[in-house]
Amino acid sequence: MTIVRVLFIDDDDISQSIDSVKMKLHRSGITLDFEKLDPREHDLMAEFEHGHDIDFSKLKKHINNNLNRRPFDVVACDFSFKSKNVNGYLLLKWLVNTSATGRNAFKRSKFICYSSEEDKFMEFVVTSKAEFIDLVKLNLHAFYKRESLTNELSAMIVKEKQKISMDDTFLKLLENNAEYKFSEGYPRFKGKMLGEIANQITNETHHGRAFKNHFVELTFAHLVDLNS
DSSP states (O other): OEEEEEEEEOSSOOHHHHHHHHHHHHHTTEEEEEEEEOTTOGGGEEEETTEEEEOHHHHHHHHHHHSOSSOOSEEEEESOOSOSSOOHHHHHHHHHHHHTSSSOTTTTOEEEEEESOHHHHHHHHHSSHHHHHHHHHHTOSEEEEGGGHHHHHHHHHHHHHHSOOHHHHHHHHHHHTTTOBOOSSOGGGTTOBHHHHHHHHHTTOHHHHHHHHHHHHHHHHHHHHHTO
């Protein structure tokens, strides 16, 4: 069975929505492996002049320290937090920008924002020229209304999982067997764990790219040999 890993970020109880997504995906042969992050958890809050609120710096640190171990396929984030300091758009903006640097669980994630207050989302990003330009650059995968989240998110995941990507398939195999040690086939990586090699490919290092190309050549050579 195919596994999809999703991070839900919401300061409300969305357990019913998650259960619904899980059920819909299960019907399509997909297992949902999820994490739920509440940005208003006690240790992510602090006192400000306007009162008790989310501390954005604590939230970033929590994500870096606790949610950066295994890659997420999807990050689904509510726009409207009960906060004057941060909203879901600003959090996604930070996640997208940091996903392009270094070892990161969000490097290949699809980022989705949702809200029951679509007008507030539009008001926030459109009334500010800078934010509107940033939104275009951000290239979020989708914006969903909260009431249609379970249907649209499930449909999107099923559609994406039906696509075949050699890169994604190869990386998944390496990541799912991360503790195996590589010994033969590419001298530069001899003795490395497959998880380390996956990171090299994800970070698009010189040897990561070379190893991937070498793997394709070996696979093709094996195919030819089988059919000779």
